[in-house]
Amino acid sequence: MQWRMLFMFIIFSLLSSCAAQPRSVPPQVSSAGFTALSSSKFGGLIYLNNETYVPGAMPVPGRPVIAKCKSVQHDIRIEHYGASIADLEATCRFVSAAASDAERWFPGHRAKYTIIIVPEGRSIYVKRRSLGFNSMHVTLAAADFSDRIRYRGNLVDLVAHESFHALGRLANDRRHLDEHIAYYAGLCAQLDVVGSIPESALYGAALIDGVDDATRYSSATAYLVRREVFPLLHDGSITSDGDGGRILAKRCQELRSGIHSSDD
Numbered sequence: 001m002q003w004r005m006l007f008m009f010i011i012f013s014l015l016s017s018c019a020a021q022p023r024s025v026p027p028q029v030s031s032a033g034f035t036a037l038s039s040s041k042f043g044g045l046i047y048l049n050n051e052t053y054v055p056g057a058m059p060v061p062g063r064p065v066i067a068k069c070k071s072v073q074h075d076i077r078i079e080h081y082g083a084s085i086a087d088l089e090a091t092c093r094f095v096s097a098a099a100s101d102a103e104r105w106f107p108g109h110r111a112k113y114t115i116i117i118v119p120e121g122r123s124i125y126v127k128r129r130s131l132g133f134n135s136m137h138v139t140l141a142a143a144d145f146s147d148r149i150r151y152r153g154n155l156v157d158l159v160a161h162e163s164f165h166a167l168g169r170l171a172n173d174r175r176h177l178d179e180h181i182a183y184y185a186g187l188c189a190q191l192d193v194v195g196s197i198p199e200s201a202l203y204g205a206a207l208i209d210g211v212d213d214a215t216r217y218s219s220a221t222a223y224l225v226r227r228e229v230f231p232l233l234h235d236g237s238i239t240s241d242g243d244g245g246r247i248l249a250k251r252c253q254e255l256r257s258g259i260h261s262s263d264d
């Protein structure tokens, strides 16, 4: 009994705050969906409760095809519903590159990934629990947008943002819960990996009604980051070789040094 209470306390006291249970997801949720990682640690043992959701008019069709990424530096499994081979290879490269970019925040830590590619307009909700020793297996659902610029930007952003939370947790750094930096981790990765961030990849307005505190906090933080980054747009995007991109890259560097130079 005592153990159970302790275990529950650990779980509930360490909830990551970037999203909430699907029952509390408001209708305004972005078509890119949401992901929630919550974890508990006991020594080197990590219990991960991973929820990931993409909204759509209909559920995904049948069972997914499972593929393993080859020729990349990370352990990545792809679950898809008929993506082409060319897309799969590119998807593997983008996921691995985004993961590498996220590792710059917490060097020396690495996660494993399952990426679910959801056909555009379809919905999926997946909940996976895992137990690992000093390791995390992160599952992320990403919409297969026909707009490939949006697809790549969203995929890279999602992997980098959630990896920031996961790797910081592995590093025992309490800033893994910092949503403000996590949103920057997504944008910094988009800039580094894709080379540009279109205005459509910036986050939308803050949600106020019908959401729980964690979702409201995440949404408000996303909106704050949007306002901070918006002036860097030029002709509808931030590019790595433009003034806005150089300013954003400097901001990413400063935020990273803030993490690396701190004692805790």
Ligand SMILES: [Zn+2]
Residues within 6 Å of the ligand: 017, 018, 019, 161, 165, 179, 182, 218
């Ligand atoms: Zn988050």
